[in-house]
Amino acid sequence: MSTKSENLLSHPDIQADPKLVDFADACAWSALHRIPTLVELRQEIDNALAELLPEHRFQLSLNQEELDRPLGPNEHCIPIHYDDREIGQLTIEGEPEQRQLCRIEGLLVHAATAYTQLHLRMSQDQALEAYCACVEAMHEGMGLFQELDPSATSERFLDLTTHAVHAQAGALLLREEFGNGSSALRNEALLGLPLGYIEKLVDENGCWWPEQLGGSGLIHLARNEKDELPGLANSPSLQPIDSLIACPLEYQLFPVGQLLLFNLSIDEREREAKFKSLMSLCSLGAAIFHRLAIDRDQH
Incomplete structure (x- = not known):
């Protein structure tokens, strides 16, 4: 996330107005959609969650194996959806404040969209690379017929x-x-x-x-x-x-x-x-x- 967005979020006038907080959050989290790799995206999401939950331990799960993990006695789960499909979940230890939960839900909407679309783009890029490689190989190999x-x-x-x-x-x-x-x-x-x-x-x-x-x-x-x-x-x-x-x-x-x-x-x-x-x-x-x-x- 950009430094400009982080400074905007920390401004006292914005912190005093929930509507401005929502706007500043959206500005900050829009940067998630421009991250080029899944590793970097995951790191930025973790960083944003750490800012929103400074006093809580949490675990972000974005694959099926992690989704099967049972909850602990003091853990709460927030499912992460994209187009009515659950793609992950956020497990939080303890009970966050309602305002924190609202901001987290806003972050997870951006995170789910950015993660799914980046994964789709990477899959499309890999398919295109494989197709081009096959075409190139066939082109080079055609000379063998002569x-x-x-x-x-x-x-x-x-x-x-x-x-x-x-x-x-x-x-x-x-x-x-x-x-x-x-x-x-x-x-x-x-x-x-x-x-x-x-x-x-x-x-x-x-x-x-x-x-x-x-x-x-x-x-x-x-x-x-x-x-x-x-x-x-x-x-x-x-x-x-x-x-x-x-x-x-x-x-x-x-x-x-x-x-x-x-x-x-x-x-x-x-x-x-x-x-x-x-x-x-x-x-x-x-x-x-x-x-x-x-x-x-x-x-």
Whole structure:
């Protein structure tokens, strides 16, 4: 909230007139609608509540898990609504004065609107980013259709996908028999990896990990608090790997292979869009490799 609004609220003439207090509150709380992130918005709402409730402890809840918390013996709950839908609640310890409650209710109206609309804008921005990333990936991948050499196509595809998520290394594994999800995977192309390294990717039962994935969708592994890659055997040879993506290559539910990418470098905010872009590229790649296999069989 702006300094100007805070000074206006503290003016003694305004404090003496409830109508002017309402006007000053509205001026101060209108700033909530211009805050760009949910974290900053939550902090500003907490700060405003602390000013209104200097002698009371409170808890602001804005997600479903927090809403299920039972009330204490001396706690009072104010539900937070947006368009007749409860989106949160404010729990106050003790009994605030009526004037405090009126001002709090005014604040919560602004808070609910600002929170919901910001959340909606962020969701729309993420959807737009994901769509643009998919379009860009498809545009870049269309050049692969002009490549007639299977080896060159595999190398270009692997280079394109590693750049899509800023990965340090990658491996393209194709099925011996396209369309048969249980057929063996063969190493078609490597980028930034030594020969034989992919064979070291085994699960906790000693089975080759890529063969166990099937069509399970995109899988993202990152080292946990135990410095382990979940699902993989803890081997010294895997220490250089900080993160790993496995993305199936499928063409209209037609299994073609698996793409493995190592040590991604993408921002958390971009992750969803980047992953959708990668999945689009893998679908395109599956179609291309399927077409190359048909051409090979016809000749």
